[in-house]
Amino acid sequence: MIRVLLADDEALLRAGVRAVLGSDPGIEVVAEAADGREAVALTLAHRPDVALLDVRMPRLDGLAAAEELRRAAPDTAVVMLTTFSEDEYIERALGCGAAGFLLKSGDPRELVSGVRAVTEGAAFLSPVIARRVIDRLGADRLARGAAARAALEPLTGREREVVALVGAGLSNAEIAARLHVVESTVKAHVSAVLGRSGLRNRVRLAVLAYEAGLVPDLPR
Template sequence: MIRVLLADDETMIRAGVKAILTTDPGIDVVAEAGDGREAVELARRHRPDVVLLDIRMPRLDGLGAAEELRTAVPESAVVMLTTFSEDAYIARALGGGVSGFLLKSGDPRELIAGVRAVAEGAAFLSPVVARRVLDTLGGERLSRAARARALLEPLTGREREVVALVGAGLSNAEIAARLFVVESTVKAHVSAVLARLELRNRVRLAVLAYEAGLVPEAPDA
């Protein structure tokens, strides 16, 4: 059972998020907080697997609470709940140890997937949030490498392996042999990643893999 602490100063938002999470029988909302200070106190008491934090809250905002939680309850993964108006907050937290970002208005299935991912030790960045960050904060604010890593963050471990091998210039057949799977499985992974990242072809995917540091040498384009 994944134990979740939910913090948001808006009662209706908390109720809506809780209602979505509890549709999954493997998730239990063990505590709710109305501000960041209360969230830290409840996290110390309940030791949840995942803490969902609104960014803007009274007494202590979500980013401040996340910083305290890293010390007070390091075993708890922290996920920020954000809106499109909070790009600067997202940029500030990118290197701060937060395990994920979820959009309040996003697909409910994404909320559950994100909680499950971070509870298992992975990072989860909503693809919509990732694109927003890259579009708004690119260039001077984030290096090409950081932007590439942010875009690839939501991928599964196996998808990242496939992307790395695409970046190394291997064909689908060669990737299949390397990973001990059938070629159709590799094709499915590549197609899914291209669609999710909105890339036109595997050349662009290879360049992205190189920029993210998944391969040591630049692919031939």
């Protein structure tokens, strides 16, 4: 059972997300918070597998809460809930250790897929969010693409395959099955690439894979 904490200051939004997650018998919402400070406290009390955090919340916003949880509850994967109007927060959120980004108005199936993906060690970006991340970070896409390809140049062929599959949103288990290797081998490859590239997490690695052209283009 995947245990989830849900934090959003809008009760109606929480009810909708809870209903979507409840459609999956393998997911349980164990606690709800109406602000970031409460989200941190309840995460420490319940130790859920995933914390779904709204970007904008009173007392402590989702980004600051994500920073605290990265230090205090590193085993809880953080997924940010965002809207189209919050592009300015995306780059900052990438540095907060979040494992995923979901659009509040997106396909409900992405919510379930995202929660499942981050618990399996994957980074998950809603395709629309991924497109906007790249557009925002890549005003000069040609230069960023060249830099991304240069960063991946030292990698072995197998490491590049792993990076491409991380960019496609696959978990370690799914990558292992695709490449016919054991999961520990995939974890070793991901750790090695993160270490050599200086990237903080799989979300950054996924973005790098997109920028380098290792993943098919995303819908706008």
